[in-house]
Amino acid sequence: MPLTVRDAAPADVPAITAIYAAEVRDHVNTYEYDVPDEAEMERRMGAALDAGYPYLVAEDEAGVAGYAYAGSYRTRIGYRLTVENSVYVAAGRQGRGIGAALLERLIADCEARGFRQMIAVIGEPANTASIRLHEKFGFRLVGIFRGIAWKHDRWLDTVQMQRELGAGSGEPPHDR
Numbered sequence: 001m002p003l004t005v006r007d008a009a010p011a012d013v014p015a016i017t018a019i020y021a022a023e024v025r026d027h028v029n030t031y032e033y034d035v036p037d038e039a040e041m042e043r044r045m046g047a048a049l050d051a052g053y054p055y056l057v058a059e060d061e062a063g064v065a066g067y068a069y070a071g072s073y074r075t076r077i078g079y080r081l082t083v084e085n086s087v088y089v090a091a092g093r094q095g096r097g098i099g100a101a102l103l104e105r106l107i108a109d110c111e112a113r114g115f116r117q118m119i120a121v122i123g124e125p126a127n128t129a130s131i132r133l134h135e136k137f138g139f140r141l142v143g144i145f146r147g148i149a150w151k152h153d154r155w156l157d158t159v160q161m162q163r164e165l166g167a168g169s170g171e172p173p174h175d176r
Contacts, residue, residue: 001061003098005105008055008067010042015064015090016057017041022091028123028156029088029130031149045069053083054109058098065093068102070110073119081116081173083165087133099133107137111166116173122159123149131159139163 008016021035036044048055048069055069066089073082085106089098110118120134125144139161147155164170 001059003058003060003065003096003101005056005058005101008045008057008069010045012057012064012067013038013042013045016045016067019064019067019088019090023088026091028149028151029127030123031151031156033151052113054106054113056102056105056109058089058102065090065096066098066102068099068106070106070115070118073117081114082119083110083115083117084119084121085110087130094129099130100136103133103137107163107165114173115165116168118163118165120159120161120163122161124156125159127159131161134161134163137163 017036017038020030020041023029024032024035045055048071051072053070053072056067057064058066066087068085068087070083070085073079073084085103087099087102087106107118118139120130120139122130122134125131140163142160142162145158145160148158149156
């Protein structure tokens, strides 16, 4: 079975939870300390979908290989057309195009929903794979926040990257 990217479903929550648990425990791609359980991950997925954001999984012959979703960049109304992306690939499955397939579809789905900007918040500059992935899809470096997060007994810098979606900032939104 070739890699397929599709909308996530509640049946995917156990696999999504397992992928995210490894990120929380072992890495700094998320600054969360405690691994959320399946009920919490299902709640998060439902909240994203209910708010009109895409939530995707990549699946191959071995099952769910990664997931991605968009969410609000900030809660103030002026940011309503800007999303933040999250892309996670299962441990040991990186470097096989899974993240690229997810991000490509996530960008397309966000554009189809009328969003205008996508922000990538990358947990530390040493995550060159994520930075290169985002560059491949037209993201540009906006800046690096120095020492703003504490995890695994060290201060972490955070990379911010940005990509326009659709008309970007070239024309006003229809609802102004």
